[in-house]
Amino acid sequence: MFSFVARQAIFDANMNTVGYELLFRDSMTNRFPDVTPEYATAQIIVEQFLGAPLGRLKEYSAIFVNFPYELLVQGMAETLPKDRVIVEILETAKPTPLLLHTVKQLSAHGFRIALDDFELGDGWNDFLPYINIIKFDVRINTPEEISGYIKDKGALLKDTVFLAEKVETQEEYECFKNIGCTLFQGHFFSKPVIHSANKLIQNQAITLKLMKEVNTDSPNFNKIEALLKQDLALSFKIMRYAQNIVFNARGIKHIRSQSLKDIIFYLGTNELRRFVLVSCLTSVNKDETDDIYRQSLIRAKFCELASAHSISRHSADDAFIVGLFSQLDSIFEMPMADLITQIDISANVMLALREKKGTLYPYLRLIELYEQHQWEEVSALGHRLGFNRSMIAELIKAATKWTNDIPSDSL
16 A cells, blocks of 8 residues: 655755655645545654654655644644654634644744744734744735735744745746745745655554544553554554654654553553544555565564563563564565664664564564475574474464454455
8 A cells, every 4th residue: 555645845045955845645646635634634644754764754854744723732743753844834723822822832842833824914923933934825925915024023033934835937936035035835946746655554443442442531551552562553653653752752862662561651641542543543444454464463473472482581572573563674665774763662673673683583583484484494493492393383373363363354
């Protein structure tokens, strides 16, 4: 399955690309589909930031993401990396006290905020000290109106950058450059270009169960952990989500959690509910899950069971993650080294996945050899780990049964 997004470049006064605005698409057709702005933004968050590696976004220095009023006041902007994203307040938003409170919080946490296509009056005055970029639609407002607004609000806009959007001619570019705009966007420079990428598909049945559990009066964290462990996509997304939340709250990048259980307890009930809101409600689908997902789940359970039964007794939680994420590079068609730095995993898991070394890698290697029917190598490695062939077969059988028992329309 693929995700789609249109990227429209943003240029500086010297026509150098300085960032991109992400525009939701649901196919290679370059137009906004018939969906609500809330749905479009939620899909951008899930597909471009939680369910896709940031390696695809390295070419931009700034990423503009549109946020409608409801998602802003719900705190959804805080789920994104503040060093990469510019939060763009959509033109449909109203300057309410609640929105002002939200903008102040985002600014205090280090987010950059853009105000898009707003009414050139006094209604947004209280917001201006917290706004980094103002986008002027040159199809709606004349150069005289924009110039007059900039001069009239001079004291409030002393640190604000001005962006002229929907610029279509050289003359418009020169005109708005002369009145103080230093950023530009429009068909004169570049039209939106659609990009497609592989995306993770969630298990519909597990997603619905997770939604139900986190919204009970007293969510059971053990049940939540068990549900997450049954779905590759949800596990990857919540690790990315947690990393963003930690970075935004504490300014710490690449914190290493030891297990999904650690992440669940760190996030707590409110953050888990917000994760479900942004990730699960937009991702329920009936697409068939690929065989690679099923194989990843079998590997995960096997590694967990094998580590628990081995003479070394290494972390079963870490072993599970090694198996679960062992094929991310194939799913995303990206090097494993680029992928695993973007999720919260322990040093032992990273060593196994990236270097194919360490105390956890032999469990993954054992099931890989079993899948390849390399029986002599299976026996030799199993012996070193304290397993005979029949015990390995029993663990494979148990892991396969666990996977087959996961409720799903597609597995």
